[in-house]
Amino acid sequence: MDRSAFTGHSNNDNLASGYLQFPHQSRNIPRSHPSGIIGDWARRVRPSKSDSHPLIKNCRRIVLNGESVPNQKARRLCLAALEAALDAVEPYSCIRARLKIVGKRLSVDHISLDLSRFRNIFLLAVGKASQRMASAALQILDDFAIRGIVVASEDQKLPTIDERVEAFLAGHPLPDREGLEASQRVIQQIKRMESDELLLCLISGGASALLPSPANGIGLRDKVAITQQLLRSGGSIHEINTVRRHLSNLKGGQLAAMCPRSTVLSLIISDVPGNPLHDIGSGLTAEDPTTFSDAVMVLKRYKLWRKAPSRVKGHLLKGMHGTVPETLRPGDLSTKRVHNVVIADNRRACEAANTTLRRAGIDSRILTSSVEMSAQSMGHLLAATAGEMRTRQFITPRSSAVIIGGETTVRVSGFGKGGRNQEVALASVDGIAGFSGTVIAALGTDGVDGNSDAAGAIIDGNTFFRAKKKKLELNDFSERNDSNTFFNKLRDTLITGATGTNVGDVYLAISLI
Numbered sequence: 001m002d003r004s005a006f007t008g009h010s011n012n013d014n015l016a017s018g019y020l021q022f023p024h025q026s027r028n029i030p031r032s033h034p035s036g037i038i039g040d041w042a043r044r045v046r047p048s049k050s051d052s053h054p055l056i057k058n059c060r061r062i063v064l065n066g067e068s069v070p071n072q073k074a075r076r077l078c079l080a081a082l083e084a085a086l087d088a089v090e091p092y093s094c095i096r097a098r099l100k101i102v103g104k105r106l107s108v109d110h111i112s113l114d115l116s117r118f119r120n121i122f123l124l125a126v127g128k129a130s131q132r133m134a135s136a137a138l139q140i141l142d143d144f145a146i147r148g149i150v151v152a153s154e155d156q157k158l159p160t161i162d163e164r165v166e167a168f169l170a171g172h173p174l175p176d177r178e179g180l181e182a183s184q185r186v187i188q189q190i191k192r193m194e195s196d197e198l199l200l201c202l203i204s205g206g207a208s209a210l211l212p213s214p215a216n217g218i219g220l221r222d223k224v225a226i227t228q229q230l231l232r233s234g235g236s237i238h239e240i241n242t243v244r245r246h247l248s249n250l251k252g253g254q255l256a257a258m259c260p261r262s263t264v265l266s267l268i269i270s271d272v273p274g275n276p277l278h279d280i281g282s283g284l285t286a287e288d289p290t291t292f293s294d295a296v297m298v299l300k301r302y303k304l305w306r307k308a309p310s311r312v313k314g315h316l317l318k319g320m321h322g323t324v325p326e327t328l329r330p331g332d333l334s335t336k337r338v339h340n341v342v343i344a345d346n347r348r349a350c351e352a353a354n355t356t357l358r359r360a361g362i363d364s365r366i367l368t369s370s371v372e373m374s375a376q377s378m379g380h381l382l383a384a385t386a387g388e389m390r391t392r393q394f395i396t397p398r399s400s401a402v403i404i405g406g407e408t409t410v411r412v413s414g415f416g417k418g419g420r421n422q423e424v425a426l427a428s429v430d431g432i433a434g435f436s437g438t439v440i441a442a443l444g445t446d447g448v449d450g451n452s453d454a455a456g457a458i459i460d461g462n463t464f465f466r467a468k469k470k471k472l473e474l475n476d477f478s479e480r481n482d483s484n485t486f487f488n489k490l491r492d493t494l495i496t497g498a499t500g501t502n503v504g505d506v507y508l509a510i511s512l513i
Helices: 040-045 059-063 071-087 091-098 130-140 178-190 220-233 237-245 292-301 310-321 344-360 375-393 420-431 465-470 474-479 483-490
Strands: 101-102 105-108 111-114 120-126 145-154 163-169 196-203 264-268 336-342 362-372 400-409 438-444 454-458 505-511
Touching: 059 071, 071 400, 071 438, 071 454, 071 505, 091 130, 091 237, 091 264, 091 336, 105 264, 111 264, 111 336, 111 400, 120 178, 120 465, 130 145, 130 264, 145 310, 163 178, 163 220, 163 336, 163 438, 220 237, 220 310, 237 292, 264 344, 292 310, 292 375, 344 362, 344 400, 344 505, 362 420, 375 505, 400 420, 420 474, 420 483, 420 505, 465 483, 474 483
Parallel strands: 120 145, 120 196, 145 163, 196 264, 264 336, 362 400
Antiparallel strands: 101 105, 105 111, 400 505, 438 454, 438 505
């Protein structure tokens, strides 16, 4: 493994190859938006510390782009709500709030484990939130014998060193050799675990790609090829992960099965609508209700079967015929031994955004936090919702907002730059043209939207006319899947960088009187 990749900076700049240290001092992390941009009302809603920095880095430009006072006010409200959503699912805080030690017992919700039973704790943190989750867990368990592995995405910087934890930076959304090496190391460690050891898994969105372990007979190139095809197909995360589970040695509960005598506790930050455990990280410690036949059907449904790598097809067919064992079936994992707890999800983010808007005097409501539809359909839905809110304001004059959470899909046919959230915003533009004080935004909570450097985009009722003035044709950018170029020209992308968390996407429609 190339350790030269680990060049992140810390307070003491104390770096060494291959290991990761997390600060042992307790810190209160809540991050807040810049009071100067969001306005006086926002300072009343969520106090900011003088040294804080916004998660959304280009707030000032986004507000100024509103041009009119109503549009700028709506944009400020929208930014504050999105910042609140991100704050609510900050991994460090979520772990600290839920994982407790009382005496010699480790507790989370209704689960309580006697730590005196365990001579050792093995920590596995994998996903986009792995660093912050591991940091919190290591602080909580600082007095206990603990070692582990952290697998983070390659776009993140690993901070300082901790001799207890081995760190890997792996590829996402496409698996790579670093992720493969991390998987091999995880398997090596977990297979050695005994009944007096606790496996503490910290799982978050992105784990499927970051921890690839191709099934016997399948190569990494095969996994990369089929992943590329699935991501461009427009398939849902449930369908994509159904295939992933059946091409893996770890997913679909197989990781938990590798240490059959050990207790397993998984704390999970969900990025999948509805929180199905088998789909979050493709279910490393969860049973799988799907089958090899289901995986084959997904590939055929999206016309990928013929062009899938031959070794992928061969493995799936062997599974259908029973010559390759299935993933763990419902009931295969003992609930007395394996515990899975979701500690943060999209609903939590939506509720934080909703609370922020309501405290600002907005009649806000959450429509759903588990939506699944195409990005274009979501854009049309948001625009229609904004139009309906405006119509109602003629009868009952009050500012309104609707919040939706979940994940959309895009069938990629062009070769442009963008992602599903910017596609949602692009599809909304003409639907709210001319609506003063109306804003729509779409944000990926991980800070990464498709193949762009943006987390999403924001529009208002004047976006259509600004685009027309710059001779930007909506249909052209849509057909090329080039939404990022469109919004870059308007300077209306939402820029956060990698946020270190992931609970899916948040969509907002705000209409002010």
